[in-house]
Amino acid sequence: MGYGDPVAVSLVELKRIYVEPAHRRRGLARRLLHALEESAARAGHRRMVLNTGGRQPEALALYARAGYTPVPGFGVYARSSGAVFLGRELAELVEEEDGEWAS
Secondary structure (H helix, E strand, C coil): CCCCCHHHHCEEEECCCCCCHHHCCCCHHHHHHHHHHHHHHHCCCCEEEEEEECCCHHHHHHHHHCCCEECCCCHHHCCCCCEEEEEEECHHHCCCCCCCCCC
């Protein structure tokens, strides 16, 4: 995939979600993830991918509950033994409206 490739343009990568320890276990990461997914979908992206560590069970559980499934490795960590690569379709998040979006 190269720049301008329709597949690459419709794909977006989530880099990080971090919630300070004092504010965890309140659903903030779930709400942040959903807001980022909606923003990406409104911007025209159809699939979101990410990578996380295999030793981050809370992150893996969050992504699994949000519908992320394994995808092939990508980027600089593509061959890292501890990396977990996940993705999901965003098309179902796009509402039929003409509102503005932010990313």
